[in-house]
Amino acid sequence: MKKETLMEIILGTIGGLIFAIGMCMCLIPEWDLFKVGVVVSIVGLIILLCIIPIYKKEHPSTTSKKINLSFVLAFVIGIIGALIMGFGMSKVMVDNANRSDMLIGIITGVIGLIVCVLDYPIYSYLKKNK
Numbered sequence: 001m002k003k004e005t006l007m008e009i010i011l012g013t014i015g016g017l018i019f020a021i022g023m024c025m026c027l028i029p030e031w032d033l034f035k036v037g038v039v040v041s042i043v044g045l046i047i048l049l050c051i052i053p054i055y056k057k058e059h060p061s062t063t064s065k066k067i068n069l070s071f072v073l074a075f076v077i078g079i080i081g082a083l084i085m086g087f088g089m090s091k092v093m094v095d096n097a098n099r100s101d102m103l104i105g106i107i108t109g110v111i112g113l114i115v116c117v118l119d120y121p122i123y124s125y126l127k128k129n130k
Contacts, residue, residue, distance in 0.1 A: 004058040011051050019044030070130070074123035078116060085112025 022044055025037025088109025091101050 002058070004054050007054050008051050008058075011047055011054070015044050015047030015051070017044070018047060068127075070123055070126035073126060074119055077122060078119045081112050081115030081119060083112070084115060085109050088112055 019041055022037045022039070022041030025031055025033040025040055027037075031037075085108075088105045088107070088111070091097070091105030091108060093105075094101060097105070
């Protein structure tokens with residue numbers, strides 16, 4: 001493994017964790033840490049943005065390439081699956097959730113997870129059958 005790749009992984013992990021903790025600090029009202037959470041989230045975002053120069057150094061752009069529609073479609077399907085799964089998780093995690101909220105949340109979360117899991121086979125199929 002190259003040094004740059006390892007740095008990308010380390011910065012992505014640390015930056016993602018700090019960003020997520022900052023978002024939790026902002027969005028959980030019981031913590032009462034909104035302003036501090038914004039600062040922590042910005043620090044995490046800056047760490048994540050530090051990956052860009054490392055990536056550009058490792059993968060220099062020589063020419064503009066054609067847009068790979070199978071990649072774009074797989075990316076959109078992944079985002080949709082993540083949003084569906086997030087909706088299901090939020091339905092389950094609400095305070096004093098009743099049985100119907102829990103059932104809807106679990107079913108929706110599982111559907112979103114299935115969409116995310118099937119994303120790579122869909123991408124492989126589309127790439128093979130352009």
